[in-house]
Amino acid sequence: MIDRRLFDFPGIKPRVVMIAVLMLIQSLMIIIQARALSVAVVGLWNQQALATIVVPTAIFAVSFMCRHAITVAQNRVFYPFVEKTTGDMRERLMTKLFRLGPSIVEKTGTGNMVTMALEGIDKVQTYLMLIIIKIMDMGITPWVILIYIAFLQWKEAIFLLIIYPVIILFMIILGLAAQSKADRQYEGYTRLSNNFVDTLRGLGTLKQLGLSKKYAGNVYQVSEDYRKETMSTLRIAMTSTFALDFFTTLSVAVVAVFLGFDLMDGKILLLPALTILTLAPDYFLPVRNFANDYHATLNGKNALQAVLDVLEVPETKDRDELKTFTWDENASIKFDDVSLTYDEAKKPTLSHISFDVHGFRKVGIIGASGSGKSTLINLIGGFLTPDKPDHISLNGQKLPHLSQEQWQFNSIYIPQSPYLFHATLRENVSFYQPHATLQTVETACEKAGLTDWIKTLPDGLETMIGEGSRGVSGGQAQRIALARAFLDDKRRVLLFDEPTAHLDIETEAALKEDMLPLLDNRLVFFATHRLHWINQMDYVLVMDHGKLVEQGTPAELAAHEGPYTRLRAEMGGLHALD
Ligand SMILES: Nc1ncnc2c1ncn2[C@@H]1O[C@H](COP(=O)(O)OP(=O)(O)OP(=O)(O)O)[C@@H](O)[C@H]1O
Incomplete structure (x- = not known):
């Protein structure tokens, strides 16, 4: 009937005491009202002089009004608290x-x-x-x-x-x-x-x-x-x-x-x-x-x-274990035997993942569908928490997870379908940098290859996009995400989760050209099915059924028969842009 957690609400107890006091007074008013009414009625029954009935009738009227005024007062005491x-x-x-x-x-x-x-x-x-x-x-x-x-x-x-x-x-x-x-x-x-x-x-x-x-x-x-x-x-x-x-x-x-x-x-x-x-x-x-x-x-x-x-759902704790942090050419990220099990899953989705990456490198993550690429990207992005703490370290500091504010200030996440807010194109681009000048936003859009499209828009950069507004194609949405990354030069970690997965070959080829400059001088994790991207990577992680089955530079991996070469052979049909 009553949820006990209700009594934990701040400010409820003094109000309950006040209501109790008011209620006691109200109960007394009810008794006085009944008594006075009965005295008046009995007086009439006994045919007493009318003058003797005036006082009990007045007491009745006053107590009656007090009783109802107290109901109003109770609501007045309680309503602001409830609101x-x-x-x-x-x-x-x-x-x-x-x-x-x-x-x-x-x-x-x-x-x-x-x-x-x-x-x-x-x-x-x-x-x-x-x-x-x-x-x-x-x-x-x-x-x-x-x-x-x-x-x-x-x-x-x-x-x-x-x-x-x-x-x-x-x-x-x-x-x-x-x-x-x-x-x-x-x-x-x-x-x-x-x-x-x-x-x-x-x-x-x-x-x-x-x-x-x-x-x-x-x-x-x-x-x-x-x-x-x-x-x-x-x-x-x-x-x-x-x-x-x-x-x-x-x-x-x-x-x-x-x-x-x-x-x-x-x-x-x-x-x-x-x-x-x-x-x-x-x-x-x-x-x-x-x-x-x-x-x-x-x-x-x-x-x-x-x-x-x-x-009451528990939140990720210790988000500030990592103090001031900037990813630069000397920085390092290390996974040492990291596993991850989703809530309600029976066995780990990622198991025993270990790798060590330094400085500005482009790391490709490849594997068949369901092998755990997105899960790994989400773990690196700090959206998921590993099963055990202290198996991930940044610059040698062991951390419980990567949901560290300082790490997240350094990274930009670009998924398959970047989310566009119901706002102007300019606001969408300057999402991580709300105070960016018009000039810098225009430059970022230029680098992301958006300028020609913007010229065709009725209000240019001020055109409303996102849900309930102008439609945007998959390729354009990706370019907007790229423009966000170009605009924010301080974030030196890029996490791509199959950014071109549902684009056609021509759009992907055009986008790739604009995307490549963005990957320089950054740490990039790039999960993809499209193996032509691997040629642009410095290092490759090959996933299979949640395990990291092979890692190395593309040349090293290509030099011998193994999971990488098998995957390339299986996905040969997708090499159109090689
Ligand atoms: N929220 C979730 N809860 C439970 N299991 C999940 C969840 N998300 C993904 N999985 C499971 O984890 C495994 C790996 O999925 P993930 O999306 O990481 O693979 P992927 O390699 O990125 O696949 P794809 O290339 O098809 O996107 C799959 O078996 C999937 O069913």
């Missing part, structure tokens, strides 16, 4: 996502992440606003009322005391049924979000395969399932509200009957009897209020759990 907490949570979630990188988004699903960060946090807001106040109301108000009733007539107090846990038990049973429905509903919601984003992303492929209609049907089916799950949760929620209302009303009626008998037997006077009868509905009110909002809190609880689960 700040959920605002901070949204910010922390975004920061955490940036720190964790794409793996967490892949695992949780893009659609789910988007809905979690937007709607999910709103649901958490509703949850926080309702849950604390309602639960505290259940924990304080009925007991203050009960003590007062016991003071007036112990028999009715005992009946109310016994019936309360029965109602709570009943609520728990219905609540558990609603919880499992709500869990399924939340799963359905997650599935729907991911399915929708997935369909949008794959729209091109689906259209090409003529499957878009079938997939639209799929999205419809998932949303129908979600609707049904929502309706069935609501049905349980409504049934439980109805059942609770029925039982509490029945309990009040039983109290009324007891009081009626006691009155007839002369065991109680009219004033205490009427006070008890007026207080009985207020005794049950907190439970009824809680049950009414239970469904909304369930959704919020699930959303809170999902957000807190992401916030």
Whole structure:
């Protein structure tokens, strides 16, 4: 019902104490209100002078207003806290996502992440606003009322005391049924979000395969399932509200009957009897209020759990082990028996990798598909953490991983499809160097071979590109990535992960020409299937099933029969640019 992690939120405890104090005062107001009303009614019943009724009526009016003013005050005390907490949570979630990188988004699903960060946090807001106040109301108000009733007539107090846990038990049973429905509903919601984003992303492929209609049907089916799950949760929620209302009303009626008998037997006077009868509905009110909002809190609880689960994912530690560092001709990187196992994978994807590279060298990484080239590049880029620390060293310093800020300031990563942000072409190019002058951006674009294309654009460098804007071809996207690298001369480590894999031969040949000058005076790791690149490399790492099976200069490797020569023979058809 209540997530314990809630009490770790900064600032929650003093607020809970304040709410408790307000609630105690409110309970007293409820008692004063009931008492004053009963005094007035009994006065009328006894046909007393109207003047004697004015004071209790006024007390009733004041306590009634105070009671409701305190409800407003409780919300006023709590709302700023809830708003700040959920605002901070949204910010922390975004920061955490940036720190964790794409793996967490892949695992949780893009659609789910988007809905979690937007709607999910709103649901958490509703949850926080309702849950604390309602639960505290259940924990304080009925007991203050009960003590007062016991003071007036112990028999009715005992009946109310016994019936309360029965109602709570009943609520728990219905609540558990609603919880499992709500869990399924939340799963359905997650599935729907991911399915929708997935369909949008794959729209091109689906259209090409003529499957878009079938997939639209799929999205419809998932949303129908979600609707049904929502309706069935609501049905349980409504049934439980109805059942609770029925039982509490029945309990009040039983109290009324007891009081009626006691009155007839002369065991109680009219004033205490009427006070008890007026207080009985207020005794049950907190439970009824809680049950009414239970469904909304369930959704919020699930959303809170999902957000807190992401916030609690451990981050890579020790990112600042490497102090000031610049890659230059004397620098070195050493892998000494490095292995890497993906989470949930049964065996290591990379095993026993050892190599030692110094200064400005171009290192080709080759191997069949699935041999671990991208994984090795990601490990070098610091996006993945090796199984054991201290097997990688930079300039002789052993490091737990390469997710070192100082190392990452030195490197530029260029994947198969570089990501283009929804921004101008100029902003996309000056991504690593936001303060670069127009002149330097133009020079970088010139070196990357973008100038002719830019001339054809309506707003030149100021043209918006990226999602939701002008389309950019695969070759142009690669050139933009190159321009980023040309612009940032300080980053002397380049990590290429099959940058030309999905370009046609002509585009690749033209791009290669512009790319080669960039590779000079840098440390380059270049994972590729296209073996013609190997001629430009100084050193080659040959991967096979996650192992580094051969390494050396291209000439050394070509000089004898081995994995390298076999790979070249197998991929002979791809030597078009040799
Ligand atoms: N996130 C992941 N979780 C678990 N296993 C993964 C993950 N990413 C890759 N793998 C597995 O690791 C192995 C190596 O994959 P990797 O992408 O590094 O190979 P590759 O040589 O770059 O292949 P390709 O040339 O086809 O891109 C594959 O068996 C792949 O299924």
